[in-house]
Amino acid sequence: MQIIQPHYHAIARTAQDYERMAMSGVVAVAEPAFWAGFDRRYPETFIDYFRQISEFEPTRAAQYGIRHFCWVAVNPKEAENPGLTREVLKHFPEFLSQPTCLGVGETGLHKSTANECDALAAHVELAMQHDQLVLIHTPHLADKADGTRRVLDVLAGLNVNPERIWIDHVEEQTIRPCLDAGYWVGMTLYPVTKCSPKRAVDMIEKYGTERILVNSSADWGPSDPFTLQECILEYRRRGYSVQNAIELFHNNPCRFLGQNPKFDICPIRIESIEKELV
């Protein structure tokens, strides 16, 4: 089965992960800009990071037959430095024009401070000005519900096309308002701290598959890219067909990401071949 991993922090992972993902059917990954584990001080550090994910990482993925796409953003955890955010945002246009860059992300909120909300609004406005897709991070754990409400409030005050915005890391208490507002949502699967594969399938059974993306993110922390495949197994185990699984785990990413013409992987359908007579 062909799989697209729509949220994957490849620079934090080994080549062996690429190899195993390729062997399991992953044909493309999309890498949002991420926090480095410490707060970066200089705009140039971001620029080199954006070069890494837009120029170098596609070459590493290509060795395993995997297409690599990226997004650019100042991570919410670093948005407490408005001057730095403004400087980095000035450089976005040069990266948004790169052949594998799909849009602005992951912007969003971490502690939902005023500076974070301002940075989120600035990212989204810049994306809309350049007709880009947007990937929005929502906070973790105790900050999840309030932070997601704040994200929706910020977006409600901007002139956006909801179909071009993906609100990520939704869970049971946050998925409905995001879908009701017309946005795409992402369920991020982690071994412990975010959604689990079984809970993701529960939500899919409750809300359907329209405007839903599933990813395993996978970064330098406790995470596992194969929670995505675990979710596919859980989905299939509940009786859904391979075509159903392809719709969710391959075609839905194509539908959202494909709104940017640079993402040229098309939805696929399994076709039966009549039994050949020998």
Added chain:
Amino acid sequence: MLDPQQVIDTYFLENRHMLLELAAFLDRYDVVVARQGEHAANEEKLAVIRQSLQVLSGNTSDTPRVEQLLELLATV
């Protein structure tokens, strides 16, 4: 040996995860029952899970909770 605060802080997230998985299991069952309009023919395992939750929420026995649960879970 860890101190009491370290025990809480070290194991909180993984226990949060396990609690959510358990809650999702119970919700999953209720959703399917509501959708299909009937309960499982044999709910013994589910009943033992619910009894286990009562053991966990109480704090009255000298027997460690794990031993109580192992005895209880061995009945199905």
